[in-house]
Amino acid sequence: MDLALGNRMKNKALAQFVSKILGRQGLRIEKMFTMSGGAIQENWKMDLRSSEGEGLSIVLRTDAKTKIPGSLSKNQEYKFLSMAWQAGVKIAEPLCLCEDLSIIGKPFILLEYLPGTTDFDKIRELNIGEKLGYELGVELAKIHTIKPQYTQNIESLSSKELTCQKIKSYKVFFDGRDQVSLPAEWAMQWCLSRLQGMTTSVVTLTHGDFRTANYLATPNGLSGLLDWEFSGWGDPYSDLGWFCAKCWRYGMEDTPAGGVSTRASFYRGYDSVSGKEVDEERVLFWEVMSLLRWLVIAIQQGDRNFIGGEKDLELGLTGLVRPLEIERMLLELTSPSSWASFEVVESTRA
Numbered sequence: 001m002d003l004a005l006g007n008r009m010k011n012k013a014l015a016q017f018v019s020k021i022l023g024r025q026g027l028r029i030e031k032m033f034t035m036s037g038g039a040i041q042e043n044w045k046m047d048l049r050s051s052e053g054e055g056l057s058i059v060l061r062t063d064a065k066t067k068i069p070g071s072l073s074k075n076q077e078y079k080f081l082s083m084a085w086q087a088g089v090k091i092a093e094p095l096c097l098c099e100d101l102s103i104i105g106k107p108f109i110l111l112e113y114l115p116g117t118t119d120f121d122k123i124r125e126l127n128i129g130e131k132l133g134y135e136l137g138v139e140l141a142k143i144h145t146i147k148p149q150y151t152q153n154i155e156s157l158s159s160k161e162l163t164c165q166k167i168k169s170y171k172v173f174f175d176g177r178d179q180v181s182l183p184a185e186w187a188m189q190w191c192l193s194r195l196q197g198m199t200t201s202v203v204t205l206t207h208g209d210f211r212t213a214n215y216l217a218t219p220n221g222l223s224g225l226l227d228w229e230f231s232g233w234g235d236p237y238s239d240l241g242w243f244c245a246k247c248w249r250y251g252m253e254d255t256p257a258g259g260v261s262t263r264a265s266f267y268r269g270y271d272s273v274s275g276k277e278v279d280e281e282r283v284l285f286w287e288v289m290s291l292l293r294w295l296v297i298a299i300q301q302g303d304r305n306f307i308g309g310e311k312d313l314e315l316g317l318t319g320l321v322r323p324l325e326i327e328r329m330l331l332e333l334t335s336p337s338s339w340a341s342f343e344v345v346e347s348t349r350a
Contacts (some may be wrong), residue, residue, distance in 0.1 A: 008269040015101050018048065018058065021096045021110060026051030030292075035059070041071075041229055045113065057091065061110035065310050069300065071229045074107040075099065080231040083205060090135075091225050116216030116223035120250050123217045123260060133261025135222040136243070136310045137269025144236040144274065146205035155255065157275055161234035163289070166234075170292050176301075181287040182325035187292055189333040194285050198306040201235045208232055211248040240270070240278065241286020246296050246329050259309070284333070291330050298322035 011029050029185040031047040044060040062074065072080070078097040085094055093112040101107070117123060123132070167188055173186050207214075217225035226248030242248070243266070249259040257266035267278040302319010304310045 002150035011065045014060075015048070016165075017098065017100075017251060018046070018110065019101050024050055030055070032060075037198055041225075041227065044067065046185050047149055054309070057113040058095065059111040059113050059229060060104075060108050061111060062104070062106055072231065074109055075151060078109050079230070080205065081148050081228055082110075083268050084225075084228070087146050089225065091228075096181075114216050114224040116214060116218045118213050118226065120212055120259065121258055122225060124252075125210065126217060126219055128219065129220060129255060130265040131221055132217055133255075133257050133265035134272075135269075136258065136261075137266045138273055139222065139225055140207070140239055140243070141270045142272030143239070144204040146210060148203060148205075148233050159203050160195060160198065161197060162203065162234050163238075164192075166289065167195075170296055171295050176310040177322060181295070181323070182328060183330045184292060184295060187288055187330040187334050190339065191288055191292070193339065198268075198282065198285065203233050204236045206232060206234045206236060208234075208239070210244075211241050212250070220266055226327075235283045235286070237279070237286045239251040240283050241288075242290045242293075244283055245290035245294070246333075252253065288330065288333050291326050291333070295323055295330070298326060300345050 002092070010034070015029050016028055018029075019025055027050055028046045028047050029046055032044055035043040035045050042062050042064050044062075045057060046060055047055065047057050049055050063071075074097060078094055080092040081091065081327040084091050093116050095110040095112065097107070097109055099107045126132075171188055174181055206223065207228065210225075211225055215225050243258050244256055244263065246253075246256075247258055252259040255261050257263050263280075271277055298318050300319075301315045301322075305312050305316035305319060
């Protein structure tokens with residue numbers, strides 16, 4: 001089949017599918033293009049027009065050419081998106097899940113189109129950092145109000161057990177590679193030591209990639225949270241630590257909450273919904289855990305280029321450059337003095 005003809009047939013099938021989902025007959029696709037971001041997923045904006053001349057836009061979200069371990073299937077992601085939408089979290093409304101491969105050749109999700117930018121520099125230029133930080137804290141706390149159902153086979157595991165499993169999975173990952181990462185080994189031991197004296201958190205839904213670039217902002221504030229392909233059940237502090245981790249501040253140390261606001265504004269927004277004051281020691285623990293996780297992901301992104309055959313300069317550079325930066329950050333947070341102070345506290349408790 002001629003490639004152009006094949007694309008036209010796909011567009012026709014997609015337009016018919018969208019028309020059915022939206023209950024609007026005669027929709028045609030005027031323009032369809034990839035949106036910025038989406039290193040692991042593809043997000044396509046579809047500009048549609050009805051037979052009456054009315055225009056509208058929606059988003060099609062599907063997998064990129066290759067995936068990395070931990071990235072959800074579209075079916076799983078849609079379920080978590082639906083939970084968040086029903087809980088009143090500020091996200092694009094999930095319109096439908098399509099697993100019919102005859103439409104575009106792979107599963108996809110249709111979402112409401114929201115205005116705003118994900119670009120870090122443009123968000124900084126909006127000068128709404130403290131307001132935005134507060135709003136992000138509010139929405140994150142809403143996510144953490146969602147608890148697993150008994151049918152989801154997660155209620156028997158504590159947050160500490162789930163965290164320990166994460167650390168073990170990182171160890172398995174590094175043990176399976178030819179090159180040893182001594183900073184990663186050091187940091188994993190630091191986390192295991194800290195974990196022993198930590199209280200257990202209630203297991204909740206976690207976004208899994210809550211950071212700047214994964215939300216939309218306008219001059220009026222937060223428009224919506226994006227990119228749920230790593231969502232799941234776990235310790236809610238994992239999201240707090242991920243957002244505040246140094247790797248996601250983009251060099252803006254004066255605004256450690258996502259590089260856009262102070263911790264105080266972010267925590268205040270979170271507290272307003274959770275009703276409990278954020279434990280900064282737990283956030284620190286999860287900042288270290290976040291760096292370990294980002295180190296694993298950065299290496300996996302490089303593998304997509306060097307091993308998986310997805311020839312992409314950005315993926316290749318991520319695998320080459322980011323690990324060195326992350327290892328340095330890990331060593332900064334887990335200095336010998338931090339071990340000593342923790343051991344003193346632990347011995348006192350004993």
